[in-house]
Amino acid sequence: GLDASFHPFMGFPSYKEVAHFPLAERAQALRDPARKARILSEKSERLAGDGSAIPPLVDILLAKIDMISGRMFALENTLNYEPSVMQSFLVRAKQAGITPLEAIYDHLSAGTGEGLIYFPIFNYNEGSLDAVRRMLAHPRALSSLSDAGAHVGTVCDASFPTFMLTHWVRDRGREAIPLETAVEMLTRRNAQYLGLSDRGVIAPGMRADLNAIDPQRLSVGLPRLVRDLPAGGKRFVQKAEGYVATWVAGEQVQREGEITAARPGRLVRMGQS
Structure with missing residues (x-):
């Protein structure tokens, strides 16, 4: 643009x-x-x-x-x-x-x-994205993308989890990915790979990081540029819809897009309990 x-x-x-x-x-x-x-x-x-x-x-x-x-x-x-x-x-x-x-x-x-x-x-x-579909089907594939913010004026990485659930699960039709497979790829598989042993599944004793999602409303809007980085730097943002609520470590941090005052997150280092 x-x-x-x-x-x-x-x-x-x-x-x-x-x-x-x-x-x-x-x-x-x-x-x-x-x-x-x-x-x-x-x-x-x-x-x-x-x-x-x-x-x-x-x-x-x-x-x-x-x-x-x-x-x-x-x-x-x-x-x-x-x-x-x-x-x-x-x-x-x-x-x-x-x-x-x-x-x-x-x-x-x-x-x-x-x-x-x-x-x-x-x-x-x-x-088409058939090549991506073949890669996603590999049992060792990880669904993610991040270049540490190197191209924030070119691409919006933050939309990828939502795109996984909308395009690949709900909308594509041919060779759709089953919902349970996509959720496992976005949660447990990545957590295990990164050594985050306290999250990725819903089970007693695990960290309660949860999303309540309305699958019919789930979407991402058009990318738009905002200038909110230091020295007037610009980045693409995409606003997601359909995330009814989000909990981090059991505390609600957003509901219908409105951020709460809770700040339960902390720095995560691989291998620490």
């Missing part, structure tokens, strides 16, 4: 002229026909290198934007993380008789500039 850590036009000279504008003003400037024509006639300058947080892979991908646009999708309110290739910017562009780069440009510059692009890379080569 235009305000995220990365988008396809970051390296274009004429985009850089307005990159410092507030988001809504930037989107309006990008809709100027003359500027649009100028940007679409340019090539991206090199983004990776010394002092840059952008990896060399980005420059390689940008050089092949037409090809990779077949795996780029508009992130709509329906929040479909397993779209058909027919919904890609490549197909949208062909249907509209324009280039894929122009289709991407129009999406990002529309409205107030808050449009986002979903770009699954390595696990989407088949045009």
